[in-house]
Amino acid sequence: MPGSCPVPSVRVPFAQRPQPPPVSSSFPDPFEPDAALEDFLQRATRLLSGWLGSNRTAAPLPRLSVLPEVEPAPEGLDTERLLGDLQLVMEGAFNPNHPGSLAHLDPPPLAASIVADLICAGLNNNLLAEELAPSLSHLERRLCAWMARRLGLPDSGGGVAASGGSLSNLMALVVARDRRGPLPPGEGVVICSEDAHVSLDKAIHVMGLPSGSLQRIPVDSGGRMRTDLLAGRLEGLERQGVPVIAVVATAGTTVRGAVDPLPPIAALCRRHGHWLHVDGAIGAVFALVGGHSHRVEGLGLADSVTVNPQKLLGITKTSSLLLLAEPSLLLRSFATGLPYMESSWGGGQGGEAGLQGTRPAEILKLWLGLRQLGLEGIESLLGGAIERRRRLEALLSPVPELLIHGGSLHLLAFRPRGADAAAAERWSHTVRRQLLDHRLLLSRPRYQGHHHLKAVLGNPHTRDGHLQRLATIVRDSLTAC
């Protein structure tokens, strides 16, 4: 019957079906400057600079965050959709470029560092081996050597970049242990101050040492390691025949920015023949310029130094270096011969000088960032941070109800005097929320058994008005309770 004929399904001949673009078009053209890539980059950078510049009305922390879909769809997305998704993620991101962003050691990103990070991604070189990163391997070695000299290490000094200070500290302790010669498994202690960074606990764990192997020396009222107690401890350990892997001094503690007395600690290490590692993740950058190097006096007496340019100079994350007086010791600990690689044609392979294998050329954003700042720019960035810490301290110190913990750098922690642990926790929680309502972000570290509020004054966008507002809110919170 005519009406009941089955409708034949419409079959589009294969050749006429819309074909997805070949997957190679998702990669930049190898023969021509890629117009689609340029357009993508331009639109993405517009989004980024828009986000970085959106802080007039926004807070450093977003209130709500909506995430785009996470899984890849069967068909790849076009740039429009990709940029839309990126925008959603950006709207939920913490904004370190906000003038009220004072919580952590996460300053605004330096412009040249952002650009270098982008170029680094495009170059996609691999610091594992010289043939995968010819110019960049040299750049890393030379910049590490320059930094080492600048921090006061011997002319032979140098080092390696690492993805973060935790890794730099771990590598330093491994090198120190290897230099000492073989130790029975689980033996050896590391000495640091009570206020030293938690990454040392991790390092001890990874090195297969019991947690008691990290021996913490009490600090004085300024948060600095008590060298009299260190001297006693070292003598005691020597008497008992306990091997010391290293003494770790901190140049810039994480809560209050205290600098351990480096010259006397170095003298003790020398007397006992111990390795001195300085964890300068926060403070070592102050040694880069003459006007501030006195704040970390004696840094150059170390056998190894961790420096994190990501924490104050605005080099985009991650940026950390482990610098040594004798950088060849890195090879002794980490070289494997790299059996899958051409041998180095002179300079050495990045993967032989540290724990990481494949790694990006993080040195590029450090190098370009330092070049953009210049020594004068570094000096004024550091000077501004110190100035703001002094100013905030001057605003807060007349408040008798406030107990302030500072150091010699750009950090300040405080809590109500006489409050017990529970009251300090409540206070810090409430005041942090009030500060956020005024678009000021502080952190809430636990220190000496109490919650504190902590301000890190490394943000060059912060103005006096922000500090005054901060001080007023803190002052009012104390008279109200």
Ligand SMILES: *Cc1c(COP(=O)(O)O)cnc(C)c1O
């Ligand atoms: C931040 C910090 C570290 C660890 O650095 P990451 O880059 O976070 O791994 C180590 N030591 C001190 C003193 C720090 O403040």
